[in-house]
């Protein structure tokens with residue numbers, strides 16, 4: 001039975017005994033391939049990671065004369081492919097990819113397609129590699145290329161749908177494929193609860209498994225023959241001596257049971273391949289977003305039959321985690337903060353060691369008793385998320401990524417240039433190709449989508465980089481055309497898609513406007529004291545009108561701002577900001593007054609940040625001075641303590657909401673003027689009034705001439721100097737981060 005020993009023995013005992021065994025008994029071809037494919041055990045290798053990198057294994061396998069044909073074929077194939085693989089150094093040329101069509105350079109500036117001479121997206125060539133398909137995000141892309149070359153971790157922070165996972169996937173395509181490995185887990189005859197782990201070059205694992213299976217099959221065949229021979233002898237003997245025929249049948253049965261019972265052991269010797277990179281054409285990409293500990297770090301399944309020959313050997317119950325499957329590739333984790341702290345700590349250990357033993361994750365499972373030898377997990381980690389994710393991430397894990405890699409913030413918009421517009425046209429072609437069923441888009445349809453990208457940017461001369469949402473619009477428009485069996489998706493389909501693919505927030509906002517009509521809360525031409533039509537944004541892209549009411553009453557104790565719910569803080573802040581100005585122009589002592597603020601029907605939508613602060617200020621001043629506010633006007637803007645109107649986000653959606661609600665005028669911060677990208681249909685409906693100072697806002701919004709004029713004059717005189725200064729203040733604020741919506 002020395003043959004059996006050759007295949008089944010875990011490799012660590014092989015090297016010392018091998019030469020003697022070889023002399024004593026030549027190995028079969030199959031056994032030879034098993035041995036050649038297996039790596040030497042870690043104890044002999046020293047550092048596993050070093051050894052993996054230095055390519056020794058490849059030599060060890062390539063120079064084995066005893067290898068049979070399939071292995072040689074494998075080696076030849078992979079060499080041919082390797083010639084095609086571009087090295088990471090070549091990747092610098094990916095910055096601009098030729099769309100494969102003629103460009104009208106002269107008219108490129110004015111053309112919505114940047115001068116692309118195409119009739120439809122069918123004429124545009126889509127690059128093969130994912131890294132070439134990435135649009136915008138130049139910094140993130142450069143970092144990904146650099147990190148792939150240097151094997152560094154990367155943290156990408158930014159809005160959803162801007163290409164974080166796309167870039168991570170693109171990185172896996174840039175990593176060398178020749179380093180890939182298969183990982184096998186073996187039964188450990190010395191300690192069943194500590195399975196052995198071996199790594200072999202990709203593709204060899206399957207051959208080893210096949211060889212083991214073949215060996216087990218042959219062994220079982222031999223055992224069967226032996227069993228039937230013994231049974232035949234027993235039965236024959238029993239027939240010849242009739243007195244013991246029953247005894248003979250019993251003996252034969254016992255022999256059958258013994259053979260059957262012990263044959264399970266031979267199957268159990270087949271290793272368990274937990275990482276199979278045989279068919280992998282690029283380095284692996286594993287998305288472990290939201291993975292629980294077992295899926296991320298590996299697990300050992302529970303065995304309900306733990307004895308009596310019914311048990312499954314522990315090495316067969318070992319399951320790899322994403323960290324192991326991404327060995328030599330990319331591990332992508334979005335929203336890292338959703339992983340619990342213990343898991344993050346273990347992930348950190350895995351990053352540090354480059355290997356991580358697999359054990360049962362549930363303490364109550366029999367798998368918890370099993371722990372494998374360390375399994376390689378030499379991955380590049382790409383952590384992604386929004387700013388919250390970064391703040392709530394384990395600080396040591398963040399510092400590990402930062403210390404051994406790069407951090408990059410994803411852009412939300414990009415400058416609108418002819419070259420960029422050409423890339424957006426290519427984006428539509430990419431999405432059509434990726435989907436595989438959508439009809440190509442006509443030139444006019446592409447133009448409409450690029451206009452929409454401009455509109456969604458919320459900044460003049462910019463295009464949105466929120467491609468997932470834009471891609472959603474492409475798919476809805478394409479589906480409309482496909483449902484009608486048309487050859488092309490047209491501009492009308494895109495317009496219809498825009499109406500159909502309203503976000504939940506947009507649908508809620510529209511529904512809200514409808515309902516307000518029922519309750520006669522809509523806009524009138526009258527003036528009302530202390531009531532102002534504010535504007536807010538729900539979700540990312542839905543404006544909503546949110547009236548604010550203020551009432552001043554004598555204070556019972558010290559004066560306070562009374563507002564309810566989550567908006568209390570914002571109301572207090574707005575009143576504080578306006579109080580400095582009020583102190584200067586009014587005799588009213590605010591400390592003797594209670595200011596009640598109500599956001600009418602605010603429960604219907606969310607108001608964030610301080611974009612309603614000019615609204616609150618206007619309502620308070622109106623209530624304080626008994627001057628009515630024009631109800632056909634809506635407003636948005638943030639207010640500084642000096643009375644400057646500062647920029648806010650979402651102005652386009654807010655203006656559209658005001659128009660939809662029936663307002664005739666809308667006040668916006670002057671610094672936001674360039675961000676306005678409202679649809680044509682609203683342009684006729686509403687007049688946009690940019691304001692830089694609270695005195696300008698009140699001049700437009702208040703009614704009742706003599707009183708109003710005197711108030712505005714007083715205000716102008718005290719905020720005049722601030723107004724001068726505000727020009728630069730506003731400019732810088734818009735250049736940095738606009739206020740939250």
Ligand SMILES: Nc1ncnc2c1ncn2[C@@H]1O[C@H](COP(=O)(O)OP(=O)(O)OP(=O)(O)O)[C@@H](O)[C@H]1O
Pocket residue numbers: 133134135136137159160161162163164165166167334384385427465466467468471
């Ligand atoms: N910069 C880009 N260039 C081209 N296509 C893009 C880009 N960003 C996103 N896309 C398109 O949007 C899809 C979704 O993007 P992706 O999943 O990479 O976003 P993400 O930033 O990882 O979002 P999330 O954080 O929500 O997972 C991509 O599959 C691709 O089709």
